Amino acid sequence: MAVSKLGIDKRNAFVYNIMATMGGNCVILDLKKLFITENYALPIEYSVNLSDVEYMGEYPLKKPVTVTGKVTNRAGLVTLSISMVYVFSAPCDRCGLPTEIRHEVTLEKSLAPEIAGSDSDEIILVEDYKLDLDELIFTEVIISLPMKHLCQKECKGICASCGKNLNDGKCNCNTKQIDPRLQALADLLKDEN
Numbered sequence: 001m002a003v004s005k006l007g008i009d010k011r012n013a014f015v016y017n018i019m020a021t022m023g024g025n026c027v028i029l030d031l032k033k034l035f036i037t038e039n040y041a042l043p044i045e046y047s048v049n050l051s052d053v054e055y056m057g058e059y060p061l062k063k064p065v066t067v068t069g070k071v072t073n074r075a076g077l078v079t080l081s082i083s084m085v086y087v088f089s090a091p092c093d094r095c096g097l098p099t100e101i102r103h104e105v106t107l108e109k110s111l112a113p114e115i116a117g118s119d120s121d122e123i124i125l126v127e128d129y130k131l132d133l134d135e136l137i138f139t140e141v142i143i144s145l146p147m148k149h150l151c152q153k154e155c156k157g158i159c160a161s162c163g164k165n166l167n168d169g170k171c172n173c174n175t176k177q178i179d180p181r182l183q184a185l186a187d188l189l190k191d192e193n
């Protein structure tokens with residue numbers, strides 16, 4: 001995983017630190033100043049290259065994942081809200097046609113330097129005020145990868161006999177495929193006669 005682009009709005013007067021280690025697999029946001037500056041928002045806009053992620057025998061994330069969002073401090077409550085958009089590019093599960101589908105994952109969580117009591121799913125712990133954004137994005141994208149990938153909702157697939165893509169029309173094969181169990185029964189009955 002490498003960071004292909006890091007572009008955080010520099011027009012903002014607010015001073016913050018971003019440690020971006022190229023090749024070291026991390027964009028770490030240092031949020032210490034944000035935590036002590038109320039009513040402030042830190043914009044996030046960059047892209048992450050996940051093209052080396054293998055999934056079901058494919059490398060479906062050929063284009064960088066674009067990440068937009070912000071970290072805000074509203075009256076002391078620090079919240080991360082981001083949108084991750086990726087294009088899943090792989091052959092259709094049924095017909096094999098190269099298919100690209102855009103997916104969006106959104107995430108909104110509170111950030112806290114320490115979690116009191118039982119840890120909550122709604123809170124991300126930022127130890128030492130540092131948030132490993134790459135790791136978070138990597139995890140969120142991976143768990144969101146689709147189980148089903150179809151070129152169209154009602155993809156008809158390909159004919160098992162002749163290999164024709166049935167979305168292009170019917171083939172000339174006998175479509176009345178006999179259930180093999182029924183065929184075995186038919187053979188048994190034939191033997192008895």
Ligand SMILES: [Zn+2]
Nearest residue numbers: 092095151155
């Ligand atoms: Zn298809």
Ligand SMILES: [Zn+2]
Nearest residue numbers: 159162171173
């Ligand atoms: Zn056919």
